[in-house]
Amino acid sequence: MKILLVRPKFFSLVANLEPLGLEYLGGALREEGIPYEIWDEFQAPFALRFTRLRRKIRRERFTAVGFSVNANTADEVREKARALKAEFPRLTVLVGGPEAEVNYRDFCTEGVDFVCYDYGVETFRAMCASGFDPAAAAALPGLARRTGDGWVCNPPAPPVSNFTVQPDREPMRRSWRRNFIFGKGPHALVKASFSCPFRCAFCYCTMMNGGVYTQRPLSDVLADIEALEAERIWLVDDDFLLNRERVVEFCDLVLKRGVRKQFMAYARADFPAEHPDLLPLLYRAGFRDILVGLEAADDATLDAYHKETGRAVNEAAIRNLRAAGLVCNGLFVVSHAATREDFRNLLDFIRKNRLLWVVFGIFTPYKGSDAYEEYRDRLLTRKAKKLDGLHVTIRPEHMSKLMFYLRVVLLHAATYPKLLFRILRGTAYDTEKDGWW
Ligand code: SF4
Structure with a gap:
């Protein structure tokens, strides 16, 4: 298993900051010993973003991609999930982030395998640690999954009051100059x-x-x-x-x-x-x-x-x-x-x-x-x-x-x-x- 965590880029003149949410997910994968990389599209030009993403997945043989989605990137993530699945049928596609947390049913769409609306990282961590095992996924709160009979949305997870991992701040260090x-x-x-x-x-x-x-x-x-x-x-x-x-x-x-x-x-x-x-x-x-x-x-x-x-x-x-x-x-x-x-x-x-x-x-x-x-x-x-x-x-x-x-x-x-x-x-x-x- 090798997971690529993606923050889609959107237009912003006012800030370019670290992808903190993905850094916490990265921290959980690091603890589990699962290879991963955080792919922050904010650090690259707008043009040819999807071409670069596809090339990266193919060349470095990622087996799963997780998108962090905001309100303004929801359509783009749905479209990319569909296109990636068409090109890489064995790729596991996950969607999470602020928009998925609030409107998770909107991502139960073609190309997506799992939607995470857990409020922390534990559902994501357990799902990855199980190798996306359907039986494990069935028991995890805050997770929607595609099954043979359509989508099943598990009940939401309880609210969190702390983080359970340290974030992987490497993406921030890498892009500090920008x-x-x-x-x-x-x-x-x-x-x-x-x-x-x-x-x-x-x-x-x-x-x-x-x-x-x-x-x-x-x-x-x-x-x-x-x-x-x-x-x-x-x-x-x-x-x-x-x-x-x-x-x-x-x-x-x-x-x-x-x-x-x-x-x-x-x-x-x-x-x-x-x-x-x-x-x-x-x-x-x-x-x-x-x-x-x-x-x-x-x-x-x-x-x-x-x-x-x-x-x-x-x-x-x-x-x-x-x-x-x-x-x-x-x-x-x-x-x-x-x-x-x-x-x-x-x-x-x-x-x-x-x-x-x-x-x-x-x-x-x-x-x-x-x-x-x-x-x-x-x-x-x-x-x-x-x-x-x-x-x-x-x-x-x-x-x-x-x-x-x-x-x-x-x-x-x-x-x-x-x-x-x-x-x-x-x-x-x-x-x-x-x-x-
Ligand atoms: S709900 Fe809370 S965070 Fe949102 S605008 Fe009002 S005070 Fe601010």
Whole structure:
């Protein structure tokens, strides 16, 4: 047996990071002594990706291929599975990853042999260790398998609260020279919790891990961080700043153990808004970037998103983070219901609150999210590659599609030149500065 773990490439100008999910699967295969390789398509050009993949499978005699699938690569993975099976009939094809975890039945398709929707690595590990034995597969939770009578989907696995293996970080080391986040440099990834206890309408992170929020022991998280050579760490929890006691404990451990790293993490706006006293501690522990889901500048849109915050909370979050020297990276979701005035208000909000780092996504009802149920009949497209927050997937209510795109472009045109200038000047992290210098 020899397994190729593949991360399909998709268009991204803003980041090129390690395939952490596959690195954990690689760690499980390493422990089992099963030969494998992680094939990260992000490290190669777009052109001829499938030709390279086929050639690799043939030349190096892989017996199984496992795809990690996101919402925007779902069609491509289904198509590649079908084509690979046609060319290599004895090849075992597996599908897993975030999209398969939430919508596993969508991958019970031609060319696929197994779909893994286990929340950790244990089902995958046991299945590979058994040599894809059908009897073993029948007993594994979180696994769909093709049988003579069609597909059989085993019950989902229980939620996980920790990793059971160490990741194989070799892919990160190999591609470190190409690793980057726009304007921020290279980052290694660490995950300290699973899912999110909130339920914003557009978000499908909250559906992960069976919809159950769990936290890893901080001692394990710190051990992961200390084992990394990287200076900058992105804590990729869907919401790292959630529990006050845990955040304090994390910072205390970092300081006590003398960990000298720079941290970036996601947060909801209500945490920095309600805990300004904690932010200097975060700064001392090495936090610099907080990615805040501000989402919108008006209460009505925030309510429609079920965000449980408000404009005033957003403003307090930005203010408090700035006062502590922390960079607030404002993440916005532009609604299909936005009017011309809403676009103007959003820009006014950004200017008034002196936000420098901003990211704009377009409201997308991902399958599995609450919004999908609400908008499934209004979807303009079902093409997976359009599910990336960059495309209009619901007809804008107050303008043409073209004007909507144009206004999103104008949002970027109005905000990014200054950010670029400040990055080039080396002052993009100076939260006291306001102007172009
Ligand atoms: S948007 Fe953030 S806070 Fe809301 S459900 Fe998703 S991860 Fe949780």
